[in-house]
Every structure is written in structure tokens, then in C-alpha cells.
Amino acid sequence: MGTVSRPRVLAALLALGLALIVPRVPWSESPHAETDRPAVSRSGVLGGASYLIEAPPNWEGGLIVFAHGIQRGPGPGAVGPPPIAGHILDRGHAWAASGYRAREYQPHLFIEDTNALRELFLKEVGRPRWTILYGQSMGGHIVVASLELHPGIYQGGLAECGLVDGISIADYLSAYTAAAELISGAPILDAPDPEAFAQMLKERVVPALGLPGEYTARGRQFDSVVKYLMGADRAGNDLPMRLQGLRRRYLLNMNYRPRDVENSPNPGWRAASTVHIRYRIDPGLGLSEDELNARVRRVQPAKDARSPRVNPVYAERTGRIQVPLITLHETGDAWVPLSLEQSYRRRTIAAGTDHLLVQRVMRAGSHCGFDGETREQAFDDLVAWVERGVRPVGEDVLASDLSRVGVRWTRYLLPNDPLFPRR
Numbered sequence: 001m002g003t004v005s006r007p008r009v010l011a012a013l014l015a016l017g018l019a020l021i022v023p024r025v026p027w028s029e030s031p032h033a034e035t036d037r038p039a040v041s042r043s044g045v046l047g048g049a050s051y052l053i054e055a056p057p058n059w060e061g062g063l064i065v066f067a068h069g070i071q072r073g074p075g076p077g078a079v080g081p082p083p084i085a086g087h088i089l090d091r092g093h094a095w096a097a098s099g100y101r102a103r104e105y106q107p108h109l110f111i112e113d114t115n116a117l118r119e120l121f122l123k124e125v126g127r128p129r130w131t132i133l134y135g136q137s138m139g140g141h142i143v144v145a146s147l148e149l150h151p152g153i154y155q156g157g158l159a160e161c162g163l164v165d166g167i168s169i170a171d172y173l174s175a176y177t178a179a180a181e182l183i184s185g186a187p188i189l190d191a192p193d194p195e196a197f198a199q200m201l202k203e204r205v206v207p208a209l210g211l212p213g214e215y216t217a218r219g220r221q222f223d224s225v226v227k228y229l230m231g232a233d234r235a236g237n238d239l240p241m242r243l244q245g246l247r248r249r250y251l252l253n254m255n256y257r258p259r260d261v262e263n264s265p266n267p268g269w270r271a272a273s274t275v276h277i278r279y280r281i282d283p284g285l286g287l288s289e290d291e292l293n294a295r296v297r298r299v300q301p302a303k304d305a306r307s308p309r310v311n312p313v314y315a316e317r318t319g320r321i322q323v324p325l326i327t328l329h330e331t332g333d334a335w336v337p338l339s340l341e342q343s344y345r346r347r348t349i350a351a352g353t354d355h356l357l358v359q360r361v362m363r364a365g366s367h368c369g370f371d372g373e374t375r376e377q378a379f380d381d382l383v384a385w386v387e388r389g390v391r392p393v394g395e396d397v398l399a400s401d402l403s404r405v406g407v408r409w410t411r412y413l414l415p416n417d418p419l420f421p422r423r
Helices: 006-021 085-090 107-124 138-149 168-184 194-209 217-230 242-249 267-271 289-295 339-351 372-388
Strands: 040-046 049-055 062-067 094-098 130-136 156-160 325-330 357-362
Touching (some): 040 107, 049 085, 049 107, 062 107, 062 138, 094 107, 107 138, 130 138, 130 372, 138 156, 138 325, 156 372, 168 217
Parallel strands (some): 062 130
Antiparallel strands (some): 040 049, 049 094
16 A cells, blocks of 8 residues: 655645635535526516516626615606626626615515515526625615525625615614704604695704804704714714715705604604614713703604514614625715614624624715725625635724724725825
């Protein structure tokens, strides 16, 4: 019997060690879809929702299901391609997008629509090696809720400018509105209808608070509260580009709330709650944190509106994900603030799943304003993570000092960025 050289033994042991260290991804060795097949381009209506399906020739077996953001008005939603549709096809993968059967904020319906579209793809095109759910804005709620509530359907998630902490978006907007009511002295939560609400904002709230960049003394109090609602760090450092983002959403974030939320058809209104929110405000502005929290009006949810059993999509998220998730977010997004990313990071830490969450931040005051290269890099990194177990680099959104957050993922600093080089 021959002998085995020592170098070969060491090489074998090294290979064995690496195999034990690197987790084997169950779908990474699934056979690729058959070659020499033509491209697929289909459209139609499924369950009242328009859809699009695109697959390149010689499809490599990856599928991306796209969940778009909120659309206003009545009737079914409009379908469109993901913003990196061309890049997905160039990489040999297929994509499918649903317009949803309805509009407005109804993620419980839209999760069903995206799941049904994936099933249609399996039936008419073929079984993918893996499926990634990619969502923008409200689509981020669809992504995270789907990963938590329907494990096994998707092998990865990508959310940009997303409602990653689910119903917390309604909590944030309600807390914002309640703070504006208290500090302005205008009882806007008692407005009988949206028209009266809008008139009260114009005639009472704006004169009392002013506007971003032109605040009154009470406006400076309100802005400090908003700074923390949006995600300022523990030391009180403001988020980069927050004021630029707030200018776009200052009055739009003040939301009318119907008096009879129990019978409201809007699940966001029904589930919104500020009972758990601890407001913060900087010292020296004439309103203490204790006084603020004691006097501000608290918004209560309707019965079972955020019950995990009755309304699981609108219940608080748990952080219990089982597959990789990459998120992209802007620092100054005042509509869907960075604080939602921070909250979901805390949930994954509590659930022991934070190793499956990678968050990246761009220094901007926009909402869903990422450039193509940033999106494409995130997508490519997620595919590598799903296929080969290579966890990409992210950002610490819970850092004690967020003044330099997002530098790595911001390709060009804007002139009004505090870090913009000046002569």
C-alpha cells in the first residue's frame, strides 16, 4: 500500500476545515436551468393584478420578484420593471413584477399578489434555483414581512428606501403629527375631515412653527423632536442631509386621522400606535423631554389591528428572518426615515439573526434616489451571498456617532453635505 505525502495530507485537512467553516447553501448546487432556451417576455393579469415576466435566453436559473412602492388613487396598480431590470437580465437571471390588484397602502394584499406571481412563473417558465424578493419603499414592507411570515419561498431579500420595520412607518407619521399638534397648539387630530385638517395646517400650524430654515421658537422645538424621530444618534448628532429631506415632507408628513379608526378601510390608520414611543428633544429649547412625553396626545390602534394572529402583516416585525437581506437607505429620507432601519436592526439582534442583515446608507435627502451602480452592486453582492455564502460589508446604523454614516456608499458628496470639501 502506497504512502501519502505530507503536503497532500495538509491540503486535504485544510480543505476539510474550510468545508466545515463555510456554510453550505442548500440551493447553491441546484442544477442550472436548461441551456439553449429562448428568451421569455410575457405580460398579463393575474388575480386582478397586471404582471410582467422577462427571462433572458439561456436563463441561468435565478429569479427576482419585484415589489414596487405605493401608488395613489382607486383601481388596480400599474406594473413596471425593477430599476435594474437590464442588469438582472445581463447577469442571466429572470425577473417578474406585479402591479398589485389595488393601490394605496395594503401590503397584506400585495404579498399575496407577489407570491402568486412567483407560482405562475414556476408553472409557465420553470423552477428557479433561487428567488430573491426586491422591494422599493412600501415594497420593503412586502419584502421583510414575506421573509418573516413565509419562510422558504424566497432565498434572499433586497429593500431600498423601504418600510423594513413594517407598521412602524404609521407609528412614525402619527408621532410626527401628534408632536406638531402639541407644539403648535393646533388640535389637528380633532379635524373632522381632510379638508379641515389641511386648512388647520395652513392657518395655524405653519404660523406657529414656521418652515424648515425659517423656524419660529416653537418650530425649533418641533424640529428637534423630528430629528430624533428620524434617527439622530444617542449623542444628538443630526443625520446628514436631514433638513434637505425634511423640506420635501414637512407638511406632507402631518397625516389626517379619522375619528372612527375602528371602521376605517385603511390598515395603516387602523394599526398606527404611539403608545410605545418615547419622544426625545434637545435641552435648552423651553420644552423638556418629560413634559413633552406627558402632554403629547397618544394614538391608539384599533382592536386587533396589529395582532400577530389576526393581522400578522401589520403586527410589529420580529426580526426572525432565515435568509440574507440587504437594505439601502438615505440618511435624510424624511418620508421613510433611517430610524426604521435602526429599529429593524434591533429586532434582528434580539432575535439572533443580525448576521443575516446587511444595511447600507447613502448621504442624501432623497427617497429612493439611488444610482444604478449602487443598486447593481447591492444586487450582485446579494447574489454572491445567496449562492456562495459570501456575506458583504454593510454599515452600523446603531453607531454612537452617525455624523460620518454613509461615506462609504455615497459616490459623490453633495455641496450641502457637512463633509463636502470646502476651500
